[in-house]
Amino acid sequence: MHMRIGGRDVAGADDRWMPVMNPATGEEIDRVPEGTLYEVDDAVRAAEDAFPAWASRTARERGSILLRGASLVRERYGEISRLLTLEQGKPLRESADEIRGFANVLEYYAGIAGLFPGEYIPLGPAGDAIVTREPLGVCGAIIPWNMPALLMAWKTSPALLAGNTLVLKPASRTPLTDCVLARTLEEAGLPPGVLNVVTGKGEVVGEGIVRHPRISRVSFTGNVETGLRVQELAAGSFKEVTLELGGSDPMIVWKDADIGNAVAGAVRGRFYNAGQTCTAVKRLFVHENISAEFLQRLRKRVEGLRVGNGLDEGIDMGPLCGPGQRDEINRFMEDFKRKGEGTILAGGEPLRGPAYDRGSFFAPTVVKDVHPESALLRKEVFGPILPVMCFDDLDTAIRHANETRYGLGASIWTRDISVAREVFARVNAGVVWVNRHLTIPPEIPFGGVRASGLGRENGSQALLSYTRTKTLYIGR
Numbered sequence: 001m002h003m004r005i006g007g008r009d010v011a012g013a014d015d016r017w018m019p020v021m022n023p024a025t026g027e028e029i030d031r032v033p034e035g036t037l038y039e040v041d042d043a044v045r046a047a048e049d050a051f052p053a054w055a056s057r058t059a060r061e062r063g064s065i066l067l068r069g070a071s072l073v074r075e076r077y078g079e080i081s082r083l084l085t086l087e088q089g090k091p092l093r094e095s096a097d098e099i100r101g102f103a104n105v106l107e108y109y110a111g112i113a114g115l116f117p118g119e120y121i122p123l124g125p126a127g128d129a130i131v132t133r134e135p136l137g138v139c140g141a142i143i144p145w146n147m148p149a150l151l152m153a154w155k156t157s158p159a160l161l162a163g164n165t166l167v168l169k170p171a172s173r174t175p176l177t178d179c180v181l182a183r184t185l186e187e188a189g190l191p192p193g194v195l196n197v198v199t200g201k202g203e204v205v206g207e208g209i210v211r212h213p214r215i216s217r218v219s220f221t222g223n224v225e226t227g228l229r230v231q232e233l234a235a236g237s238f239k240e241v242t243l244e245l246g247g248s249d250p251m252i253v254w255k256d257a258d259i260g261n262a263v264a265g266a267v268r269g270r271f272y273n274a275g276q277t278c279t280a281v282k283r284l285f286v287h288e289n290i291s292a293e294f295l296q297r298l299r300k301r302v303e304g305l306r307v308g309n310g311l312d313e314g315i316d317m318g319p320l321c322g323p324g325q326r327d328e329i330n331r332f333m334e335d336f337k338r339k340g341e342g343t344i345l346a347g348g349e350p351l352r353g354p355a356y357d358r359g360s361f362f363a364p365t366v367v368k369d370v371h372p373e374s375a376l377l378r379k380e381v382f383g384p385i386l387p388v389m390c391f392d393d394l395d396t397a398i399r400h401a402n403e404t405r406y407g408l409g410a411s412i413w414t415r416d417i418s419v420a421r422e423v424f425a426r427v428n429a430g431v432v433w434v435n436r437h438l439t440i441p442p443e444i445p446f447g448g449v450r451a452s453g454l455g456r457e458n459g460s461q462a463l464l465s466y467t468r469t470k471t472l473y474i475g476r
């Protein structure tokens, strides 16, 4: 598949290609050009050329193109979901959710097009002021491999609705879905050059976008170390940045929780997308009064998960996104076992056998009574390992929940509103769910505190972040 620059298919400067692999079978499914700084610059030029005409349309006109894009994506969700599963590994059902999620985000922003704010400020005898909002110009979007479609929607929809044009870099492992979605938006009426996709490596294309002097803003989603580098590089050209980084979300189950509901929430919260979600449940704290029953039901559910090729019928969990990811998860478990840091309740190793040997499969894993210094609690584990700890009072649970450098999401499972409020007030996080985890509709602002990042995506806040104010002061 080719990159898409200025509405053209581009093969790349010197015929260098990167393979795209199916993580369930280890087979090459396609290749994309390995972009260079030349293509980044070409894409910026195309985006600059397209900017004046795009910015001069009304938000409602831009929104109607997003709506048409959403409807085309919905018509084709079957084939696009299949492509996403092929390159990323997640079960078809989850891919379909994600592709519909892409359309939801476009529709949400199209729906708020009319709410584009401006302000009139009367200044008495001194005059009047009018505050308008302008698009920023060319913006950059850098996407990770775990949610290539949804995160593309989070970055493109508000930026485009606000009148900006974009240079987007998909993750090296999952470029195909993003390329197809970009073409679909063009088919829906997005003018050439408004959304450009440059495939390639992070250190080249990603850094090229972040350093580019004529890109005004970059929205990056990825891991903390890359995010720090992005922030440092962006400072060199006065770029605004949104950094959506890692997480180590706590889920706290209070003694009055509906146990069945909480177990289902923990299983989905941790094993959705094979645990490769920024806001997955990465640490589970259960009140000791209910822990015996909770753990027994949790273990049964986890052992019943069907793991396999995401294209097959009835699969609950696919492979990890590649052998490197599987090996990283295995290193966490090997370390845990070697140091005797707790008890394994389920799973604990890569899956073996004819259905698994060519892919990157790891068993859904639950461990309990984990040592507080274990890497399973201290680092972000981006895979299907769920550490469970028991507690007896809320203060202890909240203290442990905050023992991390991250602060993305958190959840409290209870019927008691005062317990929910207490957790909301004291846990470090950008979003706190009550009796849920992981659900992020486009309406709610999403982002973290501390090492989980800067800025917010989704909601009207994200739209505003792609604009700057300009004030007209009319003296009397």
Ligand code: NAD
Binding pocket: 142, 143, 144, 145, 146, 147, 169, 170, 171, 172, 200, 201, 202, 203, 205, 206, 207, 210, 221, 222, 223, 224, 226, 227, 229, 230, 243, 244, 245, 246, 247, 277, 278, 279, 380, 382, 408, 447, 448, 452, 453
């Ligand atoms: P990553 O940082 O390795 O890569 C993310 C993107 O950045 C890729 O497109 C990559 O090619 C590019 N990149 C790599 N090096 C770069 C550089 N030097 N300059 C610019 N771009 C560069 O992250 P990943 O492994 O793809 O994604 C997993 C991480 O993303 C996890 O930590 C996860 O928690 C986080 N994540 C966060 C959110 C959120 O909203 N907070 C959502 C999804 C994933």
